[in-house]
Amino acid sequence: MNLSFNFSMAGFLLVLLPMLPNVLYFIFSEKFGSETSPNSHRTLDMIEHGAQFIFIGLLIFFEPINQPVISMSLVSxxxxxxxxxxxxxxxxxLGRKTLTILLAMSIVPVIYFILGAILLRxxxxxxxxxxxLIFHVLITYFNYKSSKPLHL
Known part of the structure; x- marks a missing residue:
């Protein structure tokens, strides 16, 4: 695992592409019913964001010393x-905010990033x-559950 500290355009694009819908959501969050609730899981958030910051930094600012051969099947x-x-x-x-969709939205991009990291060596x-991934799924689940009324 010989990595050098160097800007990786491939790593930058790998990080940028899944962020595009996040930008739209941020711009139009009121239209899509984004609710804000008091943060009851600050520690989980700190671990999640810390891990995210580290993996994004590793993808963008480190690349293999020997450029890998690109596998088109893996790219596909x-x-x-x-x-x-x-x-x-x-x-x-479109308003389909189910737990299944939200959990898939927390898992699918991480699989994408893991495969991208493998591609980039x-x-x-x-x-x-x-x-x-672990903390993102937990936070997604907790946020979904806290947004639903309790039925006793």
Missing amino acids: IIALFLIFYYLLWGLLF NFLAIIPMIIF
Whole structure:
């Protein structure tokens, strides 16, 4: 795992592409019914964001010393995960906010990032991705459950 500190355009694009629907959601969040609630899981958020910051930094600022041979089949699989993620965002934009869709939206991009890290031979980035995945799924679940009224 010989990585050098260097800007990786491929890593930058890998990070940028799944962020595009997030920008739309941020701009139009009121239209899509984004609710804000008091943060009851600050520690989980800190771990999640810390792991995210680390894996994004590793993808963008580190690349293998020897450039890997690009596997077009792996690129195709990565593209399919990205398309699937965009479709999930489309469902969310259409008002389909179910736990299944939200959990898929927290899992699918991490699979995309892990496959991208494998493609770029940046295996070190996978460790914080897995940590991010665990906490991202937990936070998604807790947020969904806290937004639903309790029926006793």
